[in-house]
Amino acid sequence: MGRGWARYKREHLFFLLWFAVTFTVFEIARSKLASYILPLFPAMVVPLAMSVSHVRLRSRSKTVLSLLHFLSGLALVVLPSLVTREYRDIATTGAVNGIRFFGGVLIAGSVLLWRGRIKEAIMTKACGVVVLVVLLGSGMTAALDWSVADAFVGDIVAAEHYGTQWIVTDTGYARGVYFYTGNPVVVMDHNTQPFWSPHPIEIISGQAEVERFFGSRDRVLCVLDDARAQELDRMFEGRRASRQIAKSGHKVVVMSEKMPGPRLGEARHGEPRQHRAQGNPEEAIGSSETSKASTQTQAPFEAAPEEPVTSMTKVCVPGLKPSAENSTAWNCSGEL
Numbered sequence: 001m002g003r004g005w006a007r008y009k010r011e012h013l014f015f016l017l018w019f020a021v022t023f024t025v026f027e028i029a030r031s032k033l034a035s036y037i038l039p040l041f042p043a044m045v046v047p048l049a050m051s052v053s054h055v056r057l058r059s060r061s062k063t064v065l066s067l068l069h070f071l072s073g074l075a076l077v078v079l080p081s082l083v084t085r086e087y088r089d090i091a092t093t094g095a096v097n098g099i100r101f102f103g104g105v106l107i108a109g110s111v112l113l114w115r116g117r118i119k120e121a122i123m124t125k126a127c128g129v130v131v132l133v134v135l136l137g138s139g140m141t142a143a144l145d146w147s148v149a150d151a152f153v154g155d156i157v158a159a160e161h162y163g164t165q166w167i168v169t170d171t172g173y174a175r176g177v178y179f180y181t182g183n184p185v186v187v188m189d190h191n192t193q194p195f196w197s198p199h200p201i202e203i204i205s206g207q208a209e210v211e212r213f214f215g216s217r218d219r220v221l222c223v224l225d226d227a228r229a230q231e232l233d234r235m236f237e238g239r240r241a242s243r244q245i246a247k248s249g250h251k252v253v254v255m256s257e258k259m260p261g262p263r264l265g266e267a268r269h270g271e272p273r274q275h276r277a278q279g280n281p282e283e284a285i286g287s288s289e290t291s292k293a294s295t296q297t298q299a300p301f302e303a304a305p306e307e308p309v310t311s312m313t314k315v316c317v318p319g320l321k322p323s324a325e326n327s328t329a330w331n332c333s334g335e336l
Contacts, residue, residue: 062116066110066113073106076099076103076106077107080100094137094138097135101135102129106128150180151176153181156246157183162183162221164183165220166220167220167222168185168213168222169222169224170224170225171195186202186203186204187203188210189203189205210232210235214256217258221253221254221255222254225250229254232256236256242256
């Protein structure tokens with residue numbers, strides 16, 4: 001803690017207890033996120049600033065630090081003008097002004113460092129960081145909002161009339177989707193425990209669990225990474241169709257819908273339809289044998305084809321006169 005320890009002993013003990021208590025509480029907690037430890041940073045930065053304020057820089061070190069701060073600040077002032085056109089989807093007025101303002105703060109800090117006023121330089125940069133954070137959060141473009149937040153998923157749930165059905169997500173989107181929609185959330189991941197600690201959110205990890213979950217539902221709304229969505233398409237190829245609703249960066253929202261099976265009398269994909277032969281009576285008998293063989297190979301869940309034509313069936317053949325054994329005359333329309 002440097003030379004400031006003896007002078008600010010009580011203050012250093014206070015920040016040390018602050019750090020220890022906060023860290024211990026969140027270490028015991030079963031659910032952990034990186035944002036939970038944000039209160040630790042003031043407990044580390046303030047004592048550091050108190051110690052640094054008593055440092056006496058040499059002339060050469062003071063010049064080097066001042067020059068680095070000046071060049072960094074100048075780059076931040078100029079940078080937004082160079083990159084704004086290429087990143088219009090995420091560039092906001094608040095972000096541009098905030099970066100330029102912080103660049104000016106660094107330039108001012110370089111002057112203070114060069115004059116040896118270290119404490120004032122630290123306070124100036126600390127205030128500049130606060131203003132930068134406020135301006136960055138003052139506005140957000142639609143594209144940036146879709147990338148970092150999940151508020152738009154609530155609108156999709158309403159537009160799709162999805163009600164309160166389950167939504168499948170990745171680990172990174174589970175909390176946001178649940179917060180903005182209120183729908184029950186299930187996380188699809190290769191690991192049976194993808195979180196740091198035991199979590200109440202339901203997890204589907206193996207292929208059998210995933211197929212069982214999707215197989216019991218006609219449609220499932222999914223908020224996934226692009227790679228995971230493609231993996232889902234490969235798993236259910238030919239059985240489910242994924243309709244893409246929205247995409248931003250690697251995040252994609254799709255509706256996985258069960259594909260309808262073949263209707264009664266329809267052949268399976270890739271198999272020829274069975275038609276009743278017309279023209280030559282021998283062709284009709286050949287068609288009958290083909291229909292019998294096809295009926296025997298039909299899967300149990302598919303509809304059987306129409307009854308095949310047998311040798312006892314009277315076939316209307318144009319120009320064929322009734323024989324002596326059968327005096328019944330059939331015209332070409334099949335009517336007696």
